[in-house]
């Protein structure tokens with residue numbers, strides 16, 4: 001496995017882990033008990049209008065656990081699971097590389113494939129195998145080589161500001177709530193169990209607007225800290 005990033009770190013505050021991803025964590029030995037230490041299963045998924053009325057809601061099904069979780073808490077099973085995933089194959093004796101960037105590949109006449117690998121120290125190597133799986137994200141260099149005529153990734157115009165607030169959880173106490181419209185909305189869900197004394201839980205929120213994208217994406221990065229005053233004007237009048 002080649003992974004470009006030098007250090008695995010939790011990023012951001014909260015995450016909703018979809019049922020298929022929860023299944024993967026179960027397979028890695030991160031079960032419901034461990035998951036409960038960093039968050040809580042969603043009891044409900046709800047779309048709500050600005051007047052507070054339901055547009056659509058459904059109760060969670062236990063067999064399809066949607067996990068609402070903090071990824072910056074004291075106990076962090078997600079990076080732990082990732083490390084296990086990565087170090088497990090090494091323990092079983094499979095060849096393994098940690099920090100290395102795959103910059104491209106070549107198909108060989110015998111049906112094998114050679115990955116061109118750039119290492120952290122600047123050296124390069126070539127690794128040949130029967131199959132190359134490019135799971136290298138939205139700016140995949142493998143996909144770029146496979147489909148050179150494809151245009152760059154198209155930004156849809158959505159901008160999201162994310163944060164947490166200690167508050168009383170709304171609705172079921174463990175609801176994933178989308179409030180507003182698809183172009184102008186808040187997504188709100190708790191990522192901790194409520195404090196038994198105060199009833200307050202850590203609430204993860206995402207404030208989102210969709211803007212004109214005709215000029216393309218100009219701000220670099222998607223992890224820039226900002227002040228509330230930088231975006232609160234989009235939500236004036238919301239209660």
Ligand SMILES: Cc1cc2nc3c(=O)[nH]c(=O)nc-3n(C[C@H](O)[C@H](O)[C@H](O)COP(=O)(O)OP(=O)(O)OC[C@H]3O[C@@H](n4cnc5c(N)ncnc54)[C@H](O)[C@@H]3O)c2cc1C
Pocket residue numbers: 002003004005012014015016017018100101102103135136137138140141222
């Ligand atoms: C701020 C934010 C919040 C999100 N919140 C949620 C959420 O709550 N719930 C949810 O389900 N989804 C969420 N998502 C979306 C989710 O993170 C992505 O859909 C998912 O991570 C995509 O997985 P992936 O494996 O395809 O790519 P990635 O997670 O991007 O993984 C690609 C990996 O490949 C490595 N890599 C890249 N290039 C190379 C290369 N050339 N050589 C070697 N390694 C390389 C990268 O370092 C990375 O580790 C969020 C995304 C963002 C940005």
